[in-house]
Amino acid sequence: xxxxxxxxxxxxxxxxxxxxxxxxxxxxxxxxxxxxxxxxxxxxxxxxxxxxxxxxxxxxxxxxxxxxxxxxxxxxxxxxxxxxxxxxxxxxxxxxxxxxxxxxxxxxxxxxxxxxxxxxxxxxxxxxxxxxxxxxxxxxxxxxxxxx
Amino acid sequence: xxxxxxxxxxxxxxxxxxxxxxxxxxxxxxxxxxxxxxxxxxxxxxxxxxxxxxxxxxxxxxxxxxxxxxxxxxxxxxxxxxxxxxxxxxxxxxxxxxxxxxxxxxxxxxxxxxxxxxxxxxxxxxxxxxxxxxxxxxxxxxxxxxxx
DNA sequence: CAATAAACGCAAATCAATTGCATTTATTGA
DNA sequence: TCAATAAATGCAATTGATTTGCGTTTATTG
Numbered sequence: 001x002x003x004x005x006x007x008x009x010x011x012x013x014x015x016x017x018x019x020x021x022x023x024x025x026x027x028x029x030x031x032x033x034x035x036x037x038x039x040x041x042x043x044x045x046x047x048x049x050x051x052x053x054x055x056x057x058x059x060x061x062x063x064x065x066x067x068x069x070x071x072x073x074x075x076x077x078x079x080x081x082x083x084x085x086x087x088x089x090x091x092x093x094x095x096x097x098x099x100x101x102x103x104x105x106x107x108x109x110x111x112x113x114x115x116x117x118x119x120x121x122x123x124x125x126x127x128x129x130x131x132x133x134x135x136x137x138x139x140x141x142x143x144x145x146x147x148x
Numbered sequence: 149x150x151x152x153x154x155x156x157x158x159x160x161x162x163x164x165x166x167x168x169x170x171x172x173x174x175x176x177x178x179x180x181x182x183x184x185x186x187x188x189x190x191x192x193x194x195x196x197x198x199x200x201x202x203x204x205x206x207x208x209x210x211x212x213x214x215x216x217x218x219x220x221x222x223x224x225x226x227x228x229x230x231x232x233x234x235x236x237x238x239x240x241x242x243x244x245x246x247x248x249x250x251x252x253x254x255x256x257x258x259x260x261x262x263x264x265x266x267x268x269x270x271x272x273x274x275x276x277x278x279x280x281x282x283x284x285x286x287x288x289x290x291x292x293x294x295x296x
Numbered sequence: 297c298a299a300t301a302a303a304c305g306c307a308a309a310t311c312a313a314t315t316g317c318a319t320t321t322a323t324t325g326a
Numbered sequence: 327t328c329a330a331t332a333a334a335t336g337c338a339a340t341t342g343a344t345t346t347g348c349g350t351t352t353a354t355t356g
Contacts, residue, residue, distance in 0.1 A: 021322055023334060042312085054336050059313065061334085077279055079227050080312085102275050111275070126289035127250050127259070131225055134248075135281040141274035169302060169353060190343085202305050207344065209303085228343085 009034060018068040025053060029061055030070065039074045039084035039103075039110035074101050074110050077137045084110050100134035106143040157182060166216040173201060177209055178218065187222045187232035187251075187258035222249050222258050225285045232258050248282035254291035 011031045012022045020026060032048055033040065040048075042058050062083055065071045074082040084101075102111040113136075159178045160170045168174060180196055181188065188196075190206050210231055213219045222230045232249075250259040261284075 021333060023321070025335080055312095056314080056337080057335055063314095064334090075227060077281055079223055079229065081227065102277075104275075105278065126292070127252075127284070127286055128292060129250075129284045129286040130253065131285040133223075133225055133281070133283040133285070136275070136277045137279040137281070138275055138277040144274070144276060171303060171353070173304080203343095204306080204345080205304055211345095212303090 014070070018065075018070045020064055020068055020070070025057065026061055026065075029058075030065070033071060033083075033085050038108050039082040041080060041082045044108075074103070075133065075135065076103055077105075077135060082108075082110070084112070100132070100136060102140070103135055103137045104140035104143055105137050106139055109140050109142075111140070162218070166213075166218045168212055168216055168218070173205065174209055174213075177206075178213070181219060181231070181233045186256050187230040187249075189228060189230045192256075222251070223281070223283065224251055225253075225283060230256075230258070232260070248280070248284060250288070251283055251285045252288035252291055253285050254287055257288050257290075259288070 009031075011027045011034070014030055015022045015026055028049065029045065032045060036048070042055060042062070045058055045062075046053060046055065062071065066073065066083070069086055071083045072086050074084045076082055100113040102113060104110075157179075159175045159182070162178055163170050163174055176197065177193065180193060184196070190203060190210070193206055193210075194201060194203065210219065214221065214231070217234055219231045220234050222232045224230055248261040250261060252258075
């Protein structure tokens with residue numbers, strides 16, 4: 001269910017467009033995010049690379065990517081930080097992270113729910129909401145079917 | 149806006165009812181949760197106590213309280229762990245944590261939203277949700293008024 | 297009240313993430 | 327293109343939250 005053809009993407013260009021320098025590692029890192037459809041933790045990133053990389057460099061690259069609107073944090077239920085590609089509406093100037101995430105506890109696949117609206121509830125009265133963090137953990141369709 | 153009169157509560161009884169031993173510290177800890185209306189972090193708990201207590205003992209007591217359905221974790225936007233009293237529907241056997249939290253970024257007050265329903269969104273189709281983590285961060289009514 | 301179990305305090309370990317600094321790599325503009 | 331400048335990298339060390347081990351103290355149970 002890939003939404004893109006890797007051959008058609010200029011990863012260096014993506015970095016440049018987001019004001020990030022094109023180091024060999026960062027090109028491979030952004031390619032990894034486009035290749036893996038689910039969100040990635042630092043350890044998963046290192047495991048997926050074919051060369052040794054310092055964990056610190058991964059953290060710094062991820063922070064730079066996040067700062068410049070390329071990826072965003074997707075915390076899981078255990079308070080561990082994962083990262084996922086931003087939607088198209090994210091830009092250098094403005095992160096739109098006010099959407100919910102579906103996190104499959106089996107395969108770690110992350111789905112962004114873009115049409116999520118905060119439900120109006122009685123107890124919300126008067127509260128001004130600046131920021132959302134919504135994680136719905138469960139089983140994605142693929143993982144449900146693999147159990148049958 | 150206290151929902152109880154501290155004098156009428158037997159905190160030792162609450163511990164016993166949840167299968168927790170009645171040490172002097174734990175009685176004071178549970179009383180603190182009933183006294184403070186907002187959620188508490190480990191550091192806030194220690195600050196609020198009038199006697200020295202080892203941080204490890206706080207962690208262990210909180211873990212025991214959580215395990216036995218007395219309190220539950222309320223993570224904030226910065227992935228720091230806070231604890232809040234469980235609602236009445238929580239019990240030793242079953243934690244019902246599938247509710248959202250409003251977290252005031254000014255005063256740290258936490259409100260549990262019990263009538264929160266997962267909105268039906270297109271992208272949820274087929275996903276079986278086992279667990280929710282929903283934090284809405286913003287300004288509570290009191291803090292909005294204090295800015296006026 | 298004695299025997300047993302649990303909680304406590306202290307030291308040390310763990311784990312994720314960050315920081316400092318020297319070195320390497322990328323960007324830039326003449 | 328190449329030197330000057332800025333940024334990224336690797337390594338060591340640090341931070342901060344949380345956990346673990348263990349000997350001692352406190353609570354529970356009969």
